[in-house]
Amino acid sequence: LVVDDGSSDGTPGLLESYRKKDLRIHFIHTRNNGVVAARKRGVTAATGQYLFFLDSDDELLPDALFLLFREAIRTGADIVTGGFIRIFPEGRQIERTLPVQGKVSKPEFVAALFQQCSFYLWGRLYRKTAFTPGLWDLPPTMILGEDMAILSRLVDKAGSVAVISVTVYRYYYREESVSAGRETEAKVLSLYEASRFAEKLLKPYCADKTGQLALACFIADQVYKYFLSDCPFALYREDVKRRLAEYWRPEVKAEVMRRNIKIRILLDIAIRYPWLAKKICRLYRYRRYKRI
Numbered sequence: 001l002v003v004d005d006g007s008s009d010g011t012p013g014l015l016e017s018y019r020k021k022d023l024r025i026h027f028i029h030t031r032n033n034g035v036v037a038a039r040k041r042g043v044t045a046a047t048g049q050y051l052f053f054l055d056s057d058d059e060l061l062p063d064a065l066f067l068l069f070r071e072a073i074r075t076g077a078d079i080v081t082g083g084f085i086r087i088f089p090e091g092r093q094i095e096r097t098l099p100v101q102g103k104v105s106k107p108e109f110v111a112a113l114f115q116q117c118s119f120y121l122w123g124r125l126y127r128k129t130a131f132t133p134g135l136w137d138l139p140p141t142m143i144l145g146e147d148m149a150i151l152s153r154l155v156d157k158a159g160s161v162a163v164i165s166v167t168v169y170r171y172y173y174r175e176e177s178v179s180a181g182r183e184t185e186a187k188v189l190s191l192y193e194a195s196r197f198a199e200k201l202l203k204p205y206c207a208d209k210t211g212q213l214a215l216a217c218f219i220a221d222q223v224y225k226y227f228l229s230d231c232p233f234a235l236y237r238e239d240v241k242r243r244l245a246e247y248w249r250p251e252v253k254a255e256v257m258r259r260n261i262k263i264r265i266l267l268d269i270a271i272r273y274p275w276l277a278k279k280i281c282r283l284y285r286y287r288r289y290k291r292i
Contacts, residue, residue: 001025001026001028001042001045001046002015002025002026002027002028003028003030003038003039003041003042004027004028004029004030005030005032005033005034005035005037005038006029006030006031006032006033012027012029015027026045028041028042028045034143035146036136036138036146036150039053039121039136040136043128043131046128048128049127049128050069050072050125050126050127050128051125051126051127051128051131052065052068052124052125052126053121053122053124054122054169055122055171057172057174058122058169058170058171058172059169059170059172060168060169060170061167061168061169061170064082064166064168064169065125067082067164067166067168068080068082068124068125068164068168069125071125071162071164072125072127072162075102075103075160075162076160077103077158077160077161077162078126078127078130078157078158078159078160078161079124079125079126079127079130079154079155079158079161079162080124080125080161080162080163080164081098081109081118081123081124081161081162081163081164082097082123082124082163082164082166082167082168082169083095083096083097083098083123083164083165083166083167083168083169084096084122084123084167084168084169084170084171085167085169085170085171086171086173087170087171087172087173088173089173089174095167096116096118097163097165097167098112098113098116098118098163099112099115099116100112100163101163101164101165102162102163103160103161103162104161104162104163106155106158106160106161106205107205107206107207107208107211108210109155109161109163110155110202110205110206110211110214111205111206111208111210111211111214111215112163112214113151113155113202114202114206114211114214114215114217114218115214115217115218117218117221119147119148119151119152119194119198120147120151120171121147121150121151122169122171123168123169123171126154130154130157130158131154132157135150135153135154136150138150139193141186141189141190141193142190142193142194143186143187143190144187144190144191144194145190145191145193145194145195145197146194148194148195148197148198149194149197149198152197152198152201152202153201155202156201156202188225188226191222191225192222192225192226195218195219195222196239199215199218199219202215203215213251213252213255215247216247216248216249216252217252217255217256217259219243219247220244220247220248220252220256220263220267221263223240223243223244223267223270224263224266224267226240240270240274241271241274244267244270244271245271248267248271253268266280266281
């Protein structure tokens with residue numbers, strides 16, 4: 001099932017030629033309303049018991065659907081996740097799989113999501129009954145981060161989840177894509193709102209030490225990205241201070257230092273002097289872009 005979200009190139013003709021070769025292919029053409037509307041249209045039209053999302057510029061690996069479906073049948077899971085490879089324009093590749101396997105509890109799954117910030121809709125198999133109409137209702141200002149918000153809702157509603165160690169998806173990182181394009185104030189604020197959405201909805205599953213640490217590191221990473229952005233600082237100053245005060249504990253500092261000492265130093269400064277942290281980040285961005 002292919003949803004053409006208002007393309008202006010030769011996509012309709014190409015899809016029609018494929019449809020003539022394989023009658024299983026169904027083609028829906030819509031006006032350009034964005035990725036959420038396109039996915040909603042596709043889910044509404046789908047008649048199968050399970051759903052899988054494949055973005056237009058990515059690649060599904062051989063046997064991916066078979067392996068995910070087999071695990072769904074074996075475990076009865078509502079969501080089955082596989083591994084993926086992120087491919088960058090210069091050819092560099094990073095392979096990622098969640099650090100849990102088989103049928104896992106929701107607290108284990110949520111901790112793994114926060115640990116790797118793996119909030120994407122693609123690369124997973126979903127039971128269709130989880131896609132209720134209200135699932136797609138998001139704030140109009142959320143122009144990025146929709147995957148994070150929608151996946152959080154799906155995980156919250158899921159009866160059970162499973163993970164396979166097999167890589168099933170190739171994600172091609174492109175600078176011109178919606179998520180990877182030039183940073184704007186609206187994009188940064190949208191991503192920050194999405195991280196708060198996920199935190200609020202999934203925090204109840206982070207009761208043990210592993211979940212608490214994974215969530216805290218996720219929040220530290222999101223706050224760090226906020227400081228790195230050109231977003232007006234006053235917009236979220238009090239919220240940033242509150243989140244840091246709640247999560248910036250010794251064990252979190254140690255884990256963040258292990259990953260990236262620069263983040264640790266910046267957030268230590270931000271706890272007491274957030275305005276200074278913002279100025280440091282602006283200087284860092286200026287020097288980085290000047291070198292480029």
